[in-house]
Amino acid sequence: MRRAKILMGFFLIFVLVVGCQSLGQKTKAGAVIGTISGAGIGGIIGHQSGHAAEGAAIGAAVGALTGAVIGNQMDRNKQAEDVAKSANSAQADKLTLQQIVELTKEGISDEVIIDRIRLTNSKFELTDSVISYLRENKVSERVIAELKK
Numbered sequence: 001m002r003r004a005k006i007l008m009g010f011f012l013i014f015v016l017v018v019g020c021q022s023l024g025q026k027t028k029a030g031a032v033i034g035t036i037s038g039a040g041i042g043g044i045i046g047h048q049s050g051h052a053a054e055g056a057a058i059g060a061a062v063g064a065l066t067g068a069v070i071g072n073q074m075d076r077n078k079q080a081e082d083v084a085k086s087a088n089s090a091q092a093d094k095l096t097l098q099q100i101v102e103l104t105k106e107g108i109s110d111e112v113i114i115d116r117i118r119l120t121n122s123k124f125e126l127t128d129s130v131i132s133y134l135r136e137n138k139v140s141e142r143v144i145a146e147l148k149k
Contacts, residue, residue: 024072038059040059042058
């Protein structure tokens, strides 16, 4: 009976860890691996003192917590890498003046062009000759004003 309660506790810990939707993939995997490893090691150590089931239960709980903490850190590192990649991608997609002229010729609205300039964080140094080039190619004054910012 006592073993059944301990095994039920172990199973409950396992189900709670695996079933939680808010945890990242590595957090879940770490908790599962930690639970299984901890239960095995705890069972072996507990067997030496005649308390294998209690050792397995304690090992499972400690292993689940430790694995979840390590997995959570791995999930956070992955998120930080994804944010950095996204920022680098935006830098690579900066607009050129030629692209702005092409967008204007294609009939793309000023709002869309301005949004794209802002989203890509495109910056320009506008000389008088560049402004003349833009005006000759029918780029609106609103877009030119945005380029000056």
